[in-house]
Amino acid sequence: MGDPSSVATFQFGGLTFNAANIYSGLIAFVLVFLFVFALSRHITMKPGKGQNILEWLIDFTNGILKGSIPGNETGAFGLYGFTLFLFLFISNQLGLFLQIAVGGKDFVRSPTSDPIVTMTFSLATLMIAQFAGVTKYGWKKHFSGYLQPFVFWLPISIFEEFTNFLTLGLRIFGVIFSGEMLLKIIGGLAFSHGIATMIVAIPLELVWQGFSAFLGAIQAYVFVTLSAVYISKKTEIGD
Amino acid sequence: MFSHLAVASSLAIGDMLFYAICFIILMWLIKIVAWKPINKMMQDRADKISNDIDSAEKSRDDAAKLAKQRQDALANSRHEATGIVDSAKKQGQQQRDGILAEAQTDAQSLKDNAKKDIEQERQDALASVRNDVADLSIEIASKIIQKELSADDQKALIDSYIEGLGK
Numbered sequence: 252m253g254d255p256s257s258v259a260t261f262q263f264g265g266l267t268f269n270a271a272n273i274y275s276g277l278i279a280f281v282l283v284f285l286f287v288f289a290l291s292r293h294i295t296m297k298p299g300k301g302q303n304i305l306e307w308l309i310d311f312t313n314g315i316l317k318g319s320i321p322g323n324e325t326g327a328f329g330l331y332g333f334t335l336f337l338f339l340f341i342s343n344q345l346g347l348f349l350q351i352a353v354g355g356k357d358f359v360r361s362p363t364s365d366p367i368v369t370m371t372f373s374l375a376t377l378m379i380a381q382f383a384g385v386t387k388y389g390w391k392k393h394f395s396g397y398l399q400p401f402v403f404w405l406p407i408s409i410f411e412e413f414t415n416f417l418t419l420g421l422r423i424f425g426v427i428f429s430g431e432m433l434l435k436i437i438g439g440l441a442f443s444h445g446i447a448t449m450i451v452a453i454p455l456e457l458v459w460q461g462f463s464a465f466l467g468a469i470q471a472y473v474f475v476t477l478s479a480v481y482i483s484k485k486t487e488i489g490d
Numbered sequence: 491m492f493s494h495l496a497v498a499s500s501l502a503i504g505d506m507l508f509y510a511i512c513f514i515i516l517m518w519l520i521k522i523v524a525w526k527p528i529n530k531m532m533q534d535r536a537d538k539i540s541n542d543i544d545s546a547e548k549s550r551d552d553a554a555k556l557a558k559q560r561q562d563a564l565a566n567s568r569h570e571a572t573g574i575v576d577s578a579k580k581q582g583q584q585q586r587d588g589i590l591a592e593a594q595t596d597a598q599s600l601k602d603n604a605k606k607d608i609e610q611e612r613q614d615a616l617a618s619v620r621n622d623v624a625d626l627s628i629e630i631a632s633k634i635i636q637k638e639l640s641a642d643d644q645k646a647l648i649d650s651y652i653e654g655l656g657k
Contacts (some may be wrong), residue, residue, distance in 0.1 A: 266504035274506060280512050284519055291524035294531050296538065305528055330525050334517045362509075371506045375513070 271357040279342045279362050311338045319479035336475045343467025346431045347460050364428040370420035376478040379418050384485030421472045430463035
């Protein structure tokens with residue numbers, strides 16, 4: 252599945268698209284939207300069930316951001332953190348119960364099991380961090396932060412940005428990708444030698460699915476937490 | 491792994507663009523559908539709660555003030571009532587004393603008048619008796635002079651006079 256040959260691609264407007272990413276991404280986006288849409292229908296002073304869930308989620312993601320970003324600056328990133336958390340969470344869980352492969356090519360799986368997708372979000376986070384730094388301190392002061400503690404630190408600072416980008420994206424990719432891979436292997440085992448292997452494989456699959464669901468939630472949380480950390484790093488250079 | 495990344499990078503732009511755009515659209519939709527109204531409602535609720543706390547504090551103060559006023563009024567009215575009763579008592583006492591004194595002087599003057607009248611009467615009676623006695627003596631003397639009188643006659647005479655006195 253991670254193997255490019257198992258993925259259908261198509262060209263559009265001179266760009267190459269990965270069919271699996273597009274379909275599963277669309278499904279995840281629609282699911283997130285429907286989830287939020289359904290829960291936010293009757294917004295009242297006395298919150299109902301749906302509104303309570305949504306308010307708890309908002310408080311939760313705002314709490315993650317507040318843990319790292321000081322002061323009242325979380326307001327600007329609250330929506331980003333909220334959407335990111337929901338999307339990553341649903342993406343991570345999507346592949347656990349919905350994996351569609353046609354003719355040996357994946358069409359639906361966790362969008363986050365592709366490094367391109369996760370790196371898109373880590374890139375977005377780092378760009379937002381840069382943007383926040385520039386808007387807060389101006390170009391000069393923001394980029395002078397790269398010369399701290401002394402000028403020759405510059406290559407290390409730049410390299411650090413690059414590794415931040417890579418690790419943020421690859422961490423979630425690795426966990427989700429390996430989780431799905433193992434699910435597939437266990438699934439293959441289940442059908443390999445009839446009933447006997449199925450009996451062995453079903454509890455294994457159940458356990459691993461539960462563990463993956465847990466890991467998916469943890470990874471979404473970690474991603475948002477690290478996003479907040481990177482953003483706060485860029486908005487706190489100038490002491 | 492790295493070969494995968496290398497191949498993926500040739501795919502990158504399309505998927506990245508797709509995800510970036512979709513994510514921005516999703517953020518925008520969530521902002522419209524949920525984020526803004528819910529944050530507004532949470533803000534409203536926070537405001538309402540703080541307002542409620544303030545107004546509760548205020549009404550508690552008002553209630554305390556009212557209770558104090560009422561207590562003051564009660565104490566005041568009790569005080570006033572005591573004053574009214576006291577003054578009524580005092581007035582009553584005064585009136586009683588006045589009436590008593592008046593009655594005493596009235597009685598005294600009545601007694602005095604009565605005494606004076608009685609004395610007057612007695613004097614008058616005495617004077618008239620004296621006059622009568624004088625007249626009688628004169629009459630008796632004249633009668634004696636006119637004729638000799640036996641003792642019986644005298645007695646009869648005196649009796650007749652005494653009888654005449656009784657009339």
